[in-house]
Amino acid sequence: MSLSPSFGSDRWRLCVAPMLDWSDRHCRYFHRLLTHQALLYTEMVTTGALIHGDVGRHLRFNPEEQPVALQLGGSDPADLAHCARLGAQWGYAEINLNCGCPSERVQRGAFGACLMNEPQLVADCVKAMVDVVSVPVTVKHRIGIDQSESYSFVRDFVGAVSQAGCPTFIVHARNAWLKGLSPKDNREIPPLRYDWAYRLKKDFPELVIVINGGITTTEQVNEHLEHVDGVMLGREAYHNPWWLSEWDQAFFSSRLSSSDNAESVAETVTRETIELQMVHFMMREAAQNQTPWYSIARHMLGLRHGLPGARHWRRVWSDHRLKALPADQVMAIARAV
8 A cells, every 4th residue: 555645736637537447457557657647546446345345456556556546436424434444545545426427237326426316415425535534535426417407406416515525526517317328328428518517617616626528639628627627538538548648748737847857758758668568567467466468458459549550459469369478479469560
């Protein structure tokens, strides 16, 4: 375990979203090679998994990932307090409560997006966690439930939860349709209303408001940063990871210039050096934890997106027939275009 890093006022300026089955510790290690400054999030970990399962398996992370935030799923204040304490003890820099996931499995557990219908319960959950940890407790949520469209709904939710001690809200600027849409459709079909996130910042200027949903370009990020404190990227960051190598210089230049030895990732690395570092990581994981290389390599398949030979490179790194080979030999095959 490691101590949590301190948070600056712009810590949430750029974030990589919690993504179920994607943002595991291997993915986060890869992303940290590409950006030193952005805040990384775990995939959602339920309170039940921590209370009844293998805590180390769920909470272990690589020290190189910091700053990294733990996202919890749950709705019982006592359980969340227990799990938040565990997260802080393991060294996470933030505890985030999921109030945005619309999946049926999550709904059956009475947490995720359906919690937005119970702002006082969310406030109680937040207060229970705030009372037992010193790191920030934050909430990720939608702007509404189903097809009801009312700005006052999300405004009142944020108002109630902030009074319990939550300083930061990550706003996925779509409604969550709890019936009739898959989680994938819920990320695409409900209309985006970025202006509602902007209004939240105007109504609650003392809070940190981070916007999320459908953001794919540097130009869009810059536009949003004119109105809110931060931007969270998900699918685009995962599928086009080389974009992350531009973030430090593009969005954290003031922080970089104030550091005596800070350099942007884009000026110091290439795709080849990132691949080599990942190979070293794969070999370390294989030796220490018997982790097969293809469990790690799946996260970097977008590294050469759009380049000549990218299809061959992806095919090699995803070829399970090569799983008996060490990662460095697979790298050699992948580069033999």
